[in-house]
Amino acid sequence: MSSENGTEGGGAEGASPEQLALIRESVRQAKTPRAKPRTWRGAKLAERLPVARVLVDKGVLHLDRYFDYAVPEELDADAQPGVRVRVRFGAGRHRVRDGRREGGGLIDGFLVERVAESDYSGPLAALAQVVSPERVLSEELLGLARAVADRYAGGLADVLQLAVPPRSARAEQRPSPEPLPPPSKPEAGSWGRYERGAGFLDALASGGAPRAVWNALPGPAWSEELARAVVATLASGRGALVVLPDGRAVARVDAALTSLMGEGRHAVLTADAGPEKRYREWLAVRRGSVRAVVGTRAAMFAPVQDLGLVALWDDGDDSHSEQHAPQPHAREVLLLRAAQDKCGFLLGSWSCTVEAAQLVESGWARPLVAAREQVRGAAPLVRTVGDGDLARDEAARAARLPTLAWQAVREGLRTGPVLVQVPRRGYVPRMACANCRAPARCRHCSGPLEAQGSGADLKCGWCGRDEGAWHCPECGGFRLRAQVVGARRTAEELGRAFPAVPVRTSGREHVLDTVPGTPALVVSTPGAEPVAEGGYAAALLLDGWAMLGRPDLRAGEDALRRWIAAASLVRPQGAGGTVVVVAEPTLRPVQALVRWDPVGHAVRELGERAELGFPPVSRMAAVSGPGEAVAEFLRTAELPRDAEVLGPVPVAVTAVGRPRRVGGPPPGEQWDRALIRVPPGSGAALAAALKAAQAARMARGATEVAVRVRIDPPDIG
DNA sequence: AGCACGCCGACT
DNA sequence: GTCGGCGTGCTC
Numbered sequence: 081m082s083s084e085n086g087t088e089g090g091g092a093e094g095a096s097p098e099q100l101a102l103i104r105e106s107v108r109q110a111k112t113p114r115a116k117p118r119t120w121r122g123a124k125l126a127e128r129l130p131v132a133r134v135l136v137d138k139g140v141l142h143l144d145r146y147f148d149y150a151v152p153e154e155l156d157a158d159a160q161p162g163v164r165v166r167v168r169f170g171a172g173r174h175r176v177r178d179g180r181r182e183g184g185g186l187i188d189g190f191l192v193e194r195v196a197e198s199d200y201s202g203p204l205a206a207l208a209q210v211v212s213p214e215r216v217l218s219e220e221l222l223g224l225a226r227a228v229a230d231r232y233a234g235g236l237a238d239v240l241q242l243a244v245p246p247r248s249a250r251a252e253q254r255p256s257p258e259p260l261p262p263p264s265k266p267e268a269g270s271w272g273r274y275e276r277g278a279g280f281l282d283a284l285a286s287g288g289a290p291r292a293v294w295n296a297l298p299g300p301a302w303s304e305e306l307a308r309a310v311v312a313t314l315a316s317g318r319g320a321l322v323v324l325p326d327g328r329a330v331a332r333v334d335a336a337l338t339s340l341m342g343e344g345r346h347a348v349l350t351a352d353a354g355p356e357k358r359y360r361e362w363l364a365v366r367r368g369s370v371r372a373v374v375g376t377r378a379a380m381f382a383p384v385q386d387l388g389l390v391a392l393w394d395d396g397d398d399s400h401s402e403q404h405a406p407q408p409h410a411r412e413v414l415l416l417r418a419a420q421d422k423c424g425f426l427l428g429s430w431s432c433t434v435e436a437a438q439l440v441e442s443g444w445a446r447p448l449v450a451a452r453e454q455v456r457g458a459a460p461l462v463r464t465v466g467d468g469d470l471a472r473d474e475a476a477r478a479a480r481l482p483t484l485a486w487q488a489v490r491e492g493l494r495t496g497p498v499l500v501q502v503p504r505r506g507y508v509p510r511m512a513c514a515n516c517r518a519p520a521r522c523r524h525c526s527g528p529l530e531a532q533g534s535g536a537d538l539k540c541g542w543c544g545r546d547e548g549a550w551h552c553p554e555c556g557g558f559r560l561r562a563q564v565v566g567a568r569r570t571a572e573e574l575g576r577a578f579p580a581v582p583v584r585t586s587g588r589e590h591v592l593d594t595v596p597g598t599p600a601l602v603v604s605t606p607g608a609e610p611v612a613e614g615g616y617a618a619a620l621l622l623d624g625w626a627m628l629g630r631p632d633l634r635a636g637e638d639a640l641r642r643w644i645a646a647a648s649l650v651r652p653q654g655a656g657g658t659v660v661v662v663a664e665p666t667l668r669p670v671q672a673l674v675r676w677d678p679v680g681h682a683v684r685e686l687g688e689r690a691e692l693g694f695p696p697v698s699r700m701a702a703v704s705g706p707g708e709a710v711a712e713f714l715r716t717a718e719l720p721r722d723a724e725v726l727g728p729v730p731v732a733v734t735a736v737g738r739p740r741r742v743g744g745p746p747p748g749e750q751w752d753r754a755l756i757r758v759p760p761g762s763g764a765a766l767a768a769a770l771k772a773a774q775a776a777r778m779a780r781g782a783t784e785v786a787v788r789v790r791i792d793p794p795d796i797g
Numbered sequence: 798a799g800c801a802c803g804c805c806g807a808c809t
Numbered sequence: 810g811t812c813g814g815c816g817t818g819c820t821c
Contacts (some may be wrong), residue, residue: 150821205821
């Protein structure tokens, strides 16, 4: 008997679907409204568990519902829970005409469960096809996908699209390699530098499930430390998963794992591997051939068997936010996984997000930190140059760069490479008073003024109004300077000032992985900094104004994270490592950098967020769309009693020619956005209410204009 | 989204 | 009696 049977319409189609259709036909003609045929006379169905519950992959229309289908006898063997299937789905009765079935197209789905009876009071259609007998959707993965869908008020089918890669028949046909026996428990290595580091590894190796927020010491040891945690988990006979922000970080942990335990015990899941290779690796994990996974954010769903540890590096990096609906964040997905699988959890970073601090504050995770003298021994010396220094510094105004910075660069270049961190290009140049450096703001809405093209035209980044005659409200000055452009030019000038030294650049389109330990100027945008052999001798951080000037809740935390990430590549103070940050020394993130205290900074931020009712202490959702649609949505949604609606207010029109933000309005269209806030503990109720309201809208039909619902919106003023 | 069902008015 | 317009609701 062939499972290929019935793949095409026409005469080749198996007999039972035809018969089923005929039965439906006769049921209808007998005018029996909704017969309840529990038995199928004539149709050859599977003897045991003849009903398949199927998750139909058709958008958000019928969120999270299963549909029951009859299992024809010839598909019985292959139609196991977790396989991909194709079914007829569509309105109305499937007529039989000229021997062909009509109505309802073939669509994809997952077979979730086999049961004895359906509780659907109507005639069941048959499964059209089992796409392949590979059981891709395990019970655990389904449970995780459902939890993620609930957390983010999204559809189960949407989450499964993120969690299960597209099929490649060739990849499926290849047998996965034989699993290797577990490695032996690794030495603690540089984990010994942390107060509870060795204990954490011991707990993993002995089958425990420790949960930690790890503030990593600056320097390159983090990737090997992550790898040791993975090997310790494997040694206990369980699997491990590490999610990293980009391909370079994946390559480092990959290399560390290979050097600790050789090839064949871990898989690498990244987007740039190509669909077939990626699916092949994914299958090796799903089949249990490989028990450890490192990868970028899509790997957060990797179906590792018997999971003992989930780990995430640098959760503040925004590449951990999924771009596709419902836009889950890797940290939140791994939190759900740790809770569901009762496994270990490790959240590591040189810096510390407010969310990470909250995990410690709530007692859910324990801090994994080094003693103060370890930090002092590993971190570089940090010095600041603020507005006051600049004003007093005659040479700086002429040369556009403070004397202190010149000195640090000159000194550093004597012994090694010097890193210059400049703002990312594509940051719209924001303007400040050339005299007093106060940010130039719109006189109507206080939004940031931005330069338009090459000319002197100014436009507000929020309300879009033109500003023709700006003058500084602080000092009366009327000259402006573009901070971002200034930083780039400064980097160029540095290159000219040290003509004997090579200049390398690393940025968006051309990212360097490493640079040699010889004297060089390395100009890089945040996140693209190459690792220097032996560490940088010095770093110059020039983008303080651009980062801290953003009207964003995370501006301070983000600036600190990027500074710390760059400064972590610099040699320790004892080896002469120096960092100069051009930013106001009274600002809290700047002070946290000088004291090298990212955890303290995050804890203070967390306290303020709690007071102000901001995330992550409260949970927020954003509802956006055309004004009338948003208003209607808010009228009909049955929000939790303790929910508070802020707005709606008009969102800034996306300026024509600027890249459209994911989930934002089309250029030129006016949208409204409301924020909905609930106190701690009501997040699940809020998500459920928003999901129900969305589903109700969809059911009402196509006349309704879509609104976008986003849990944990990233940009709240 | 499709697509069939059904209620109601117009025409043979 | 029967055809067909479009509004409503379902899809196993």
